[in-house]
């Protein structure tokens with residue numbers, strides 16, 4: 219029996235909750251979103267990742283109803299929501315700035331949306347208490363937003379946007395203002411809440427670690443386009459372009475000419491160096507320009523040339539970045555190119571095997587990296 | 593040096609408020625006299641201790657008692673209060689949309705719109721009030737225009753009524769209402785309105801539930817800035833108002849200059865000041881609260 223994994227995007231019969239269909243958004247003659255098509259499914263935790271200004275907030279604002287697409291359609295549960303104003307959408311947004319009402323108490327902030335729905339008083343009370351419990355804010359119900367800490371404010375914003383039990387919750391860089399430790403804690407909290415409430419979350423972030431931690435799928439964006447949408451592990455292990463490989467985590471990129479040989483692809487990249495060997499790239503022809511991407515932690519470093527490694531190159535230690543648990547060795551190849559190799563520091567630093575200007579061998583298997591067309 | 597700096601505002605207060613107030617208060621306790629100055633007693637330092645004693649013996653609260661006996665005075669106070677309240681509300685009604693409009697205007701327009709609000713201050717206040725006489729009189733521009741359009745057949749009688757007084761006050765004090773409200777609205781974060789809409793508010797209810805409460809401090813400040821000077825206003829009711837417009841500023845002026853009854857006039861002024869202390873204290877409290885909220 220197959221494990222029941224959550225992957226509606228692989229199921230051709232699954233109905234998406236949100237569909238962007240060839241959506242373009244222009245501000246004047248500036249194109250913020252460029253002919254974008256993507257499906258987001260119910261109960262997903264969908265992350266939009268990309269550099270500042272790539273159109274993440276604009277996508278959220280179109281979902282919330284604050285902007286209308288210049289071209290194309292956005293469907294929510296199969297319905298075109300283009301003409302539906304923000305106050306009539308079953309979508310709530312947690313704002314980048316939190317946007318808590320400073321004149322209202324925490325309790326009243328959370329009750330705000332419920333009151334607009336003309337919910338009976340006792341039900342409002344119950345629902346607000348439930349939200350306060352969920353976000354562990356019971357003690358602060360009577361306080362005003364300026365009387366609580368940044369982390370608590372962020373939880374109030376979350377509670378307020380969850381209170382109406384929206385079909386879709388939008389989170390625009392929700393954890394941007396928190397310090398690293400609190401941010402990590404809150405990420406797990408968010409995942410818990412997403413699981414308990416079963417709400418579909420779309421989260422915007424420019425922090426790739428955050429996207430990898432929380433998301434069921436990640437969309438990597440650039441200049442108003444989605445470059446790749448996939449699960450975090452696929453994005454990391456099998457990026458579809460050097461842009462994605464470079465954006466997510468640390469990577470070594472080598473460019474060269476393709477040379478398909480049987481079930482392997484070879485790449486010639488420098489005079490007098492052995493070709494890089496890896497799994498083939500669909501449709502790659504001999505002599506075509508290709509790129510090879512390999513993560514530093516997949517490159518081994520050794521003093522002697524390793525036996526029967528698919529790839530092995532000699533170089534000289536140029537720099538060492540000591541990060542406590544791991545070290546990154548910057549190794550310079552004869553042609554001048556730098557390759558990064560990471561190894562765990564399972565010995566004390568004084569007993570480190572390599573130091574500056576040592577001749578070392580770098581090696582990796584033929585499945586460690588990926589060939590990319592662009 | 594530091595002490596001297598701190599002393600400056602106190603000296604200022606002493607010279608421009610405490611001393612004049614003490615003089616007016618003393619006059620209010622004196623009796624009317626046909627003399628120069630037109631009241632007794634006056635202090636004669638030459639007579640020394642005995643003179644001082646005689647001086648204080650002659651002071652009394654007669655004039656204050658007189659204020660309670662003639663119903664002109666309390667009616668004038670009450671009518672001033674009523675006119676001030678109504679004009680403050682009218683100014684708020686006119687000023688809020690203007691302040692809102694400026695705060696929502698594109699950044700590059702705001703300075704210019706602001707100039708337009710403040711521009712009238714560059715001409716004399718008196719000239720501006722006089723020009724309203726030209727506008728509001730029976731043969732004035734307003735009536736001419738209305739007759740010409742055909743909205744009315746007979747000229748309206750506006751000048752020398754309370755309506756003209758309201759128009760004059762609203763016109764004169766409008767900037768005092770607009771500035772603090774604008775200051776409050778300008779700080780308002782647009783994302784709060786979006787959040788309100790996101791949570792189910794219409795544009796209109798977002799205005800009532802978010803914009804208005806968050807500009808409350810500005811509304812209060814502006815209202816006091818209009819209300820406080822309006823209560824004692826003299827020029828506008830005497831130029832634009834009629835004989836039936838009763839305001840305490842006018843009464844005060846008449847006591848001083850027509851009746852030359854300085855002691856009663858001073859008593860009227862002291863009572864007015866005491867009445868005004870209440871809104872002034874409330875205004876200060878509001879300002880204080882605002883400062884605390886901004887911290």
Ligand SMILES: Nc1ncnc2c1ncn2[C@@H]1O[C@H](COP(=O)(O)OP(=O)(O)O)[C@@H](O)[C@H]1O
Pocket residue numbers: 245248250268269270271272273274275276277
């Ligand atoms: N209302 C607007 N008018 C003009 N340009 C805008 C507007 N909103 C966003 N933009 C532009 O669209 C681009 C994408 O913005 P945004 O979606 O906020 O980016 P992100 O959230 O990914 O940082 C930016 O270059 C921004 O300047």
Ligand SMILES: [Mg+2]
Pocket residue numbers: 274275
């Ligand atoms: Mg953004």
